[in-house]
Amino acid sequence: MLNIIANNKIITHAVAASDKVSLEEAFEKIRRHPSLILPLSETLELAQELWSIPVGRFLIENRGLNGYWTSNLILQIQDSFDQHPLENWIRQKAPIVKATRERFRFFILELEKRLKEGITLASIPCGLMSGIFEAQKRKGMDISNVGIDLDEEVMEVTRQNSQSIIPTNKLNFIKRDAWDLDINDQYDILISNGLNIYERDHDKVKHLYSNFYKAMKKGGVMITSFLTPPPPHMDCVFCNYDKSDLRFQEVIFNNIFDVKWKAFMSEAEMRDLLEDIGFEVIDVIYDSQRMFPTITAKKP
Numbered sequence: 001m002l003n004i005i006a007n008n009k010i011i012t013h014a015v016a017a018s019d020k021v022s023l024e025e026a027f028e029k030i031r032r033h034p035s036l037i038l039p040l041s042e043t044l045e046l047a048q049e050l051w052s053i054p055v056g057r058f059l060i061e062n063r064g065l066n067g068y069w070t071s072n073l074i075l076q077i078q079d080s081f082d083q084h085p086l087e088n089w090i091r092q093k094a095p096i097v098k099a100t101r102e103r104f105r106f107f108i109l110e111l112e113k114r115l116k117e118g119i120t121l122a123s124i125p126c127g128l129m130s131g132i133f134e135a136q137k138r139k140g141m142d143i144s145n146v147g148i149d150l151d152e153e154v155m156e157v158t159r160q161n162s163q164s165i166i167p168t169n170k171l172n173f174i175k176r177d178a179w180d181l182d183i184n185d186q187y188d189i190l191i192s193n194g195l196n197i198y199e200r201d202h203d204k205v206k207h208l209y210s211n212f213y214k215a216m217k218k219g220g221v222m223i224t225s226f227l228t229p230p231p232p233h234m235d236c237v238f239c240n241y242d243k244s245d246l247r248f249q250e251v252i253f254n255n256i257f258d259v260k261w262k263a264f265m266s267e268a269e270m271r272d273l274l275e276d277i278g279f280e281v282i283d284v285i286y287d288s289q290r291m292f293p294t295i296t297a298k299k300p
């Protein structure tokens with residue numbers, strides 16, 4: 001029996017200004033880093049450059065992504081033609097961003113297959129719920145949507161974005177910690193991306209997915225994702241990736257941003273975790289680099 005106290009805390013990004021990493025603090029962490037890939041002066045210069053572009057500054061300050069930046073990176077390959085070369089690289093070359101974009105397409109395809117008139121769908125954490133309302137509109141389906149997140153700002157933006165796509169009475173929000181859901185037998189489809197990958201404690205991840213299991217109706221389907229371990233991990237299954245891009249990603253995302261999304265799992269570990277809870281795994285769909293698979297699972 002798991003006895004885990006809810007975080008009651010946004011784990012993906014910093015909300016209070018005092019929790020954000022300043023450029024000076026980032027420099028300090030880089031100076032103390034035991035195994036930088038590039039020489040120190042070059043890494044510091046890159047950090048300074050990254051600070052000058054919005055997505056770079058957000059990632060230095062927060063070490064993770066909020067709903068807005070997740071959607072922005074997925075949907076906007078290019079903002080403008082005079083973009084900073086580092087921003088171009090992040091959007092077009094960073095292997096994890098490419099994998100995220102593919103994962104997003106798989107989520108929408110898996111969702112579309114399962115949309116039925118009158119069902120209830122939950123997105124936890126909801127972020128901007130990008131693509132979800134458009135899929136319902138394309139299918140002409142009347143669906144009840146529930147967005148659950150701890151970030152009030154993102155819920156407000158999502159509400160506004162939804163208004164031209166679905167009727168206002170078809171979207172509700174619950175502001176709640178995903179580790180403290182306390183919802184039973186409500187959802188036919190539960191979509192979850194971008195929370196488990198920040199939590200390295202296996203028991204806490206299991207608690208999260210047990211909450212999702214309880215929140216789903218019998219016969220309901222969950223669409224979720226996990227990050228597979230990078231090299232040199234023995235369970236690494238990466239393929240078809242550009243070695244120099246992966247190395248540069250290590251410099252930017254690990255040496256400089258020091259991102260928190262480092263809770264990697266193999267397919268076997270993810271299957272075991274879900275099956276232990278009671279889920280029946282339906283499918284595991286790999287992106288072309290085998291970095292960020294989509295997994296569908298049913299509550300029998």
Ligand SMILES: C[S@@+](CC[C@H](N)C(=O)[O-])C[C@H]1O[C@@H](n2cnc3c(N)ncnc32)[C@H](O)[C@@H]1O
Nearest residue numbers: 010011067070125127149150151177178193194
């Ligand atoms: C990386 S974004 C992913 C958003 C969305 N699922 C997507 O794929 O676009 C992470 C989201 O998790 C939310 N979040 C972070 N910690 C949370 C928690 N403890 N409970 C609920 N939501 C949380 C953040 O506010 C943010 O919207």
